[in-house]
Amino acid sequence: xxxxxxxxxxxxxxxxxxxxxxxxxxxxxxxxxxxxxxxxxxxxxxxxxxxxxxxxxxxxxxxxxxxxxxxxxxxxxxxxxxxxxxxxxxxxxxxxxxxxxxxxxxxxxxxxxxxxxxxxxxxxxxxxxxxxxxxxxxxxxxxxxxxxxxxxxxxxxxxxxxxxxxxxxxxxxxxxxxxx
Amino acid sequence: xxxxxxxxxxxxxxxxxxxxxxxxxxxxxxxxxxxxxxxxxxxxxxxxxxxxxxxxxxxxxxxxxxxxxxxxxxxxxxxxxxxxxxxxxxxxxxxxxxxxxxxxxxxxxxxxxxxxxxxxxxxxxxxxxxxxxxxxxxxxxxxxxxxxxxxxxxxxxxxxxxxxxxxxxxxxxxxxxxxxxxxxxxxxxxxxxxxxxxxxxxxxxxxxxxxxxxxxxxxxxxxxxxxxxxxxxxxxxxxxxxxxxxxxxxxxxxxxxxxxxxxxxxxxxxxxxxxxxxxxxxxxxxxxxxxxxxxxxxxxxxxxxxxxxxxxxxxxxxxxxxxxxxxxxxxxxxxxxxxxxxxxxxxxxxxxxxxxxxxxxxxxxxxxxxxxxxxxxxxxxxxxxxxxxxxxxxxxxxxxxxxxxxxxxxxxxxxxxxxxxxxxxxxxxxxxxxxxxxxxxxxxxxxxxxxxxxxxxxxxxxxxxxxxxxxxxxxxxxxxxxxxxxxxxxxxxxxxxxxxxxxxxxxxxxxxxxxxxxxxxxxxxxxxxxxxxxxxxxxxxxxxxxxxxxxxxxxxxxxxxxxxxxxxxxxxxxxxxxxxxxxxxxxxxxxxxxxxxxxxxxxxxxxxxxxxxxxxxxxxx
Numbered sequence: 001x002x003x004x005x006x007x008x009x010x011x012x013x014x015x016x017x018x019x020x021x022x023x024x025x026x027x028x029x030x031x032x033x034x035x036x037x038x039x040x041x042x043x044x045x046x047x048x049x050x051x052x053x054x055x056x057x058x059x060x061x062x063x064x065x066x067x068x069x070x071x072x073x074x075x076x077x078x079x080x081x082x083x084x085x086x087x088x089x090x091x092x093x094x095x096x097x098x099x100x101x102x103x104x105x106x107x108x109x110x111x112x113x114x115x116x117x118x119x120x121x122x123x124x125x126x127x128x129x130x131x132x133x134x135x136x137x138x139x140x141x142x143x144x145x146x147x148x149x150x151x152x153x154x155x156x157x158x159x160x161x162x163x164x165x166x167x168x169x170x171x172x173x174x175x176x177x178x179x180x
Numbered sequence: 181x182x183x184x185x186x187x188x189x190x191x192x193x194x195x196x197x198x199x200x201x202x203x204x205x206x207x208x209x210x211x212x213x214x215x216x217x218x219x220x221x222x223x224x225x226x227x228x229x230x231x232x233x234x235x236x237x238x239x240x241x242x243x244x245x246x247x248x249x250x251x252x253x254x255x256x257x258x259x260x261x262x263x264x265x266x267x268x269x270x271x272x273x274x275x276x277x278x279x280x281x282x283x284x285x286x287x288x289x290x291x292x293x294x295x296x297x298x299x300x301x302x303x304x305x306x307x308x309x310x311x312x313x314x315x316x317x318x319x320x321x322x323x324x325x326x327x328x329x330x331x332x333x334x335x336x337x338x339x340x341x342x343x344x345x346x347x348x349x350x351x352x353x354x355x356x357x358x359x360x361x362x363x364x365x366x367x368x369x370x371x372x373x374x375x376x377x378x379x380x381x382x383x384x385x386x387x388x389x390x391x392x393x394x395x396x397x398x399x400x401x402x403x404x405x406x407x408x409x410x411x412x413x414x415x416x417x418x419x420x421x422x423x424x425x426x427x428x429x430x431x432x433x434x435x436x437x438x439x440x441x442x443x444x445x446x447x448x449x450x451x452x453x454x455x456x457x458x459x460x461x462x463x464x465x466x467x468x469x470x471x472x473x474x475x476x477x478x479x480x481x482x483x484x485x486x487x488x489x490x491x492x493x494x495x496x497x498x499x500x501x502x503x504x505x506x507x508x509x510x511x512x513x514x515x516x517x518x519x520x521x522x523x524x525x526x527x528x529x530x531x532x533x534x535x536x537x538x539x540x541x542x543x544x545x546x547x548x549x550x551x552x553x554x555x556x557x558x559x560x561x562x563x564x565x566x567x568x569x570x571x572x573x574x575x576x577x578x579x580x581x582x583x584x585x586x587x588x589x590x591x592x593x594x595x596x597x598x599x600x601x602x603x604x605x606x607x608x609x610x611x612x613x614x615x616x617x618x619x620x621x622x623x624x625x626x627x628x629x630x631x632x633x634x635x636x637x638x639x640x641x642x643x644x645x646x647x648x649x650x651x652x653x654x655x656x657x658x659x660x661x662x663x664x665x666x667x668x669x670x671x672x673x674x675x676x677x678x679x680x681x682x683x684x685x686x687x688x689x690x691x692x693x694x695x696x697x698x699x700x701x702x703x704x705x706x707x708x709x710x711x712x713x714x715x716x717x718x719x720x721x722x723x724x725x726x727x728x729x730x731x732x733x734x735x736x737x738x739x740x741x742x743x744x745x746x747x748x749x750x751x752x753x754x755x756x757x758x759x760x761x762x763x764x765x766x767x768x769x770x771x772x773x774x775x776x777x778x779x780x781x782x783x784x785x786x787x788x789x790x791x792x793x794x795x796x797x798x799x800x801x
Contacts, residue, residue: 034399034401034568036785037568037570038401038566038568039781039784039785040781040785041568041569041570041658042597042657042658043358043554043557043558043568043569043658044568046328046357046358046558046559046560047199047327047357047558047559047560048560048723049720049723049724049769049770049773049777050766050767050770051770051771051773051774051776051777052773052777052781054774054777055774055777055778055781056781057597057655057657057658059781059785060597060658061597061598061599061655064594064595064596064597064598065598065599067595068594068595172501175501176498176501179494179497179498180494
């Protein structure tokens with residue numbers, strides 16, 4: 001394979017010419033993203049034939065999808081595990097540790113209460129704690145995937161990360177609602 | 181950076197002369213057209229030296245239309261349509277209090293229509309009249325036919341509003357190179373003028389729409405991080421506040437169309453006066469003889485319009501949250517739209533961001549200027565600076581699921597183009613059709629979102645319930661418009677899709693409008709269609725020839741032979757007077773070159789990443 005070949009049958013890491021690991025040099029990823037879009041974006045082909053415009057639309061869509069996947073820690077982990085043949089079973093495996101579920105429920109109640117009371121400061125405190133929890137889980141992913149290659153354990157962390165991601169979305173919505 | 185230019189995209193561009201392209205700001209109150217001349221973006225004026233064309237269309241009984249300044253002064257409010265942009269892609273119930281507007285609305289269930297003395301008109305047709313005037317102005321000024329135009333739309337426009345704008349351009353005989361978001365257009369004008377770097381907020385308060393966009397500018401890339409807004413909030417609403425105040429102050433109730441128009445004109449003048457002065461006097465004589473004589477102070481005006489300004493600040497907070505940024509991260513704030521001249525707006529925005537907003541480009545012209553720069557690039561006129569625009573979809577797209585809930589398929593602020601494929605199955609044995617309801621908006625209930633369209637899939641092979649696997653692809657293109665395609669995965673049957681747009685026009689309606697608008701000039705239309713197809717065919721042949729010379733080695737003999745045959749076929753048919761046949765031959769040649777285009781693009785991508793790596797090495801050494 002030539003050193004810098006880039007065809008669109010490759011996986012996302014190869015497409016962006018970055019190492020297939022959970023730890024990611026996001027600045028490098030961003031540079032590659034811009035370099036790729038500069039080549040395939042439909043704006044570069046607007047004056048050319050239909051065939052070229054069609055291909056540009058497909059390519060630019062794929063580059064965006066790949067970038068969104070590699071940029072987001074949870075999506076990157078999910079994708080990386082799928083390359084290793086591991087399904088994260090987020091729909092089917094719902095057996096979570098009891099203390100984890102209890103903590104989730106408490107947080108949800110706290111978000112609802114803060115929204116009800118229109119208490120921005122309280123919401124910001126919860127947000128900071130959820131962000132901390134998210135970073136811990138992401139650190140765990142870096143260790144289990146990149147160092148220990150324990151993909152089953154990593155799948156468990158992805159399932160947990162899904163909860164904190166939903167919680168972050170709820171907090172975001174609560175901020176918007178308070179503002180209305 | 182220079183090494184990135186080892187290989188440039190669009191290699192097949194054959195050497196050519198300057199292509200005529202324009203940027204059009206189709207505004208609620210005023211519209212403008214601009215172009216790049218000798219490397220500089222300029223607004224094109226009318227014969228009287230005026231840049232702004234009031235977005236006003238008057239229909240006369242004889243079917244004639246007047247557009248612009250002269251229509252504005254006609255005392256015929258029922259047939260004189262102003263601010264038509266507010267009705268684009270909108271139903272009657274979206275418009276709110278219609279008693280304050282002098283028009284005769286027709287409720288079609290879908291996009292609202294207007295009954296005029298010249299017949300019932302869709303907002304799309306009214307907008308097309310404005311665009312035709314601008315097209316004529318541009319072609320006269322530039323001395324030739326346009327290859328295309330970039331039309332700007334509010335960033336917060338939904339799919340129906342965007343589609344209506346594109347349809348209007350088509351009706352006006354314009355080739356739409358791109359729909360461009362207004363704040364992004366403004367950023368291009370500012371960014372390229374000042375070579376800015378960093379994160380910018382563009383605050384765009386126009387006549388009838390409000391947008392806020394947060395963009396990151398870095399080394400020639402304009403990346404929109406988040407956008408928010410209100411497509412029914414603008415300078416018009418400030419006029420309405422003064423109008424209501426006048427009614428209340430003078431003990432008047434609802435007025436007739438003439439008096440409403442009269443007072444709204446006075447309200448607008450008063451608003452403009454208060455930009456420079458602390459108070460203004462409003463005097464008018466109504467048709468019934470009532471005399472209005474009131475003094476309005478700036479403080480009173482600011483107080484009655486305070487919650488309008490507050491609504492814009494709320495959108496700004498949301499946009500910042502979506503971009504995961506704080507006020508301190510914003511390097512500059514750009515003001516766009518005539519309504520940003522109001523001191524209370526400048527003050528509120530300045531206070532919110534803790535810095536003085538940039539107003540060094542004319543807020544009325546900056547959108548058109550940016551659109552022209554984009555049009556120039558899209559038309560293939562190289563300006564030397566290579567730059568790239570990455571914009572987003574403003575509102576989430578969802579599909580209706582069981583229980584009337586919306587399941588998000590493409591979230592808001594996704595970079596476009598974007599796509600999502602979803603698999604569906606049948607509910608009953610032998611089912612051969614299904615319907616997919618697509619909505620746009622952030623709320624959970626479908627009834628709280630905006631209905632975009634119902635897509636009906638037919639031709640699914642009959643199977644037992646749950647056995648069919650239909651893969652539906654939702655593709656949002658670079659204009660922010662949604663396209664839907666479907667395929668049965670088991671046997672690969674392409675399911676036929678019919679689209680029922682909720683607030684848009686069907687293809688049949690657009691065809692009828694096109695025929696209506698040209699029924700007295702059928703021959704003209706045929707001649708134009710033929711000329712257009714011939715030009716397109718010549719350009720395509722030239723481009724393919726050029727591509728073959730450059731990259732013919734990427735092709736096998738079979739493929740090369742097939743492309744050659746289709747080129748010969750197109751050449752043979754070129755001089756016949758059949759534009760349909762030419763169009764078919766163009767399509768055939770296009771189809772034959774898709775995989776060639778892919779190979780060429782892969783080659784240029786490989787070069788780009790290689791170039792990047794080389795430049796990295798050089799930096800390190």
